[in-house]
Amino acid sequence: MRFLVAVASLVSCVSGIGVNWGTQCTHLLSPTTVVRMLKDNGIQKVKLFGDDPNILDAIKKSGIQVMVGIPNDMLYTLANSVQAAEKWVSKNVSAHVSSGGVDIRYVAVGNEPFLSTYNGTFEATTLPALQNIQAALTKAGLSTRVKLTVPLNADVYISSTLAVAFKSCWKPSFTFNISATRDRADDY
Numbered sequence: 001m002r003f004l005v006a007v008a009s010l011v012s013c014v015s016g017i018g019v020n021w022g023t024q025c026t027h028l029l030s031p032t033t034v035v036r037m038l039k040d041n042g043i044q045k046v047k048l049f050g051d052d053p054n055i056l057d058a059i060k061k062s063g064i065q066v067m068v069g070i071p072n073d074m075l076y077t078l079a080n081s082v083q084a085a086e087k088w089v090s091k092n093v094s095a096h097v098s099s100g101g102v103d104i105r106y107v108a109v110g111n112e113p114f115l116s117t118y119n120g121t122f123e124a125t126t127l128p129a130l131q132n133i134q135a136a137l138t139k140a141g142l143s144t145r146v147k148l149t150v151p152l153n154a155d156v157y158i159s160s161t162l163a164v165a166f167k168s169c170w171k172p173s174f175t176f177n178i179s180a181t182r183d184r185a186d187d188y
Helices: 002-013 031-040 053-059 072-080 082-100 123-139 154-158 161-165
Strands: 018-021 045-048 065-070 103-109 147-149
Touching: 031 053, 045 053, 053 065, 053 082, 065 072, 065 082, 072 082, 072 123, 082 103, 082 123, 103 123, 123 147
Parallel strands: 018 045, 045 065, 065 103, 103 147
Antiparallel strands: none
16 A cells, blocks of 8 residues: 555656657557547657657647657667767658657666666666767757657666666766565455
């Protein structure tokens, strides 16, 4: 029961409900249909796992806030080339923000790149990719409008991967913990 009260309290503090929109499935709905479903259900924020222009076109002027994801397999290229980062930002952010009102608020640099099952594969490329994308956003005049984030899986709390990757340059400004206890079976 305490857990439900804590969750209810958190929900009352949020400014919107968001969903992840992936495209790895066998029966894709049209982007227009998905946007209509999102709006009909009061979804105000969406994270895209990729940069499908058809999805971004469907979201135009919908009022839905967007996080565009950079796949892990692009991190090496983006980490090693400012020009590649500038091209990615131009194609996947600038073109959609300026040409039709896609409300892109965030770019997700990688998809949980510090996940323990990756065995450190993306440790050396995530931060440099983030820095190059930030430079590209700044050059495009979007750095105050579009923010960067690195999606993390909960396993970072039990591994040293995050600490190693961001050892000297990343200092979290806050930590938010939710704990649940179950005193009695009838509380649920």
